[in-house]
Amino acid sequence: MTTPDSVSDISDDIVAFIPALRAFGRSLTRNANDADDLVQETLMKAIGAAHSFKPGTNLRAWLFTIMRNTFYTNANRARRETTGAADCVSGLVTTPDTQEWSVRGRELMEAVDRLPHQFREMLILVVMLGESYEQSAVICNCAVGTVKSRVARARAMVIEDLGDSGPQRRSA
The missing domain is CATH 1.10.1740.10 (RNA polymerase sigma factor, region 2, helix turn helix motif)
Structure with missing residues (x-):
């Protein structure tokens, strides 16, 4: 106790x-x-x-x-539950990004948001929040191999989604 x-x-x-x-x-x-x-x-x-x-x-x-x-x-x-009226549009007002890194970051997060839930959740836990594969497996109540597989697939899906519109590599 x-x-x-x-x-x-x-x-x-x-x-x-x-x-x-x-x-x-x-x-x-x-x-x-x-x-x-x-x-x-x-x-x-x-x-x-x-x-x-x-x-x-x-x-x-x-x-x-x-x-x-x-x-x-x-x-x-x-x-x-049944939903009421749509949310107020005043909460959706945004200012367009003017800096390249902001645009690229938003594109990346949009690609992550388009991932199926189970892949997005694993990618965020392991890659963005820095959780270990083992702790992510405990949190999500699944096997460590499942975590590794979903993170790898999520990375591949994000790279494929970004395609030519993703961040350009600079030649040295």
Whole structure:
């Protein structure tokens, strides 16, 4: 059983993972506001269930698992609910990028967004968030070989998707 002191200790440790949770939440929801809501819900669940965390295990993987499960639970719930009016278009106002790296970065992220969910999730966990194959397998509840295969296929799909419009290599 976890004591009240260890619950506050784990709460302090959880705060260090908020940036990584926000990045993973953004990859799942594809929306900054929804990602912030998902992070908040994840943090509330994690702090509320701090007594069930086993010291010595990977806190980051535990938090990512909570977030992933929360996301899928919310997605399933949303599928059963009827939606209201479309979101306000004022939230979609953007300024066009003027710098080459911004354009290329957006093209890359759009290519990643077009990936099938299981490939996108693995690519973001391993390549963008720096999770190991082993920890990604724990988070997604699958075999390490599946993680490696999906990351390799995701990379290939992104390269193929970008084709000639991808970043140009400079000759030395």
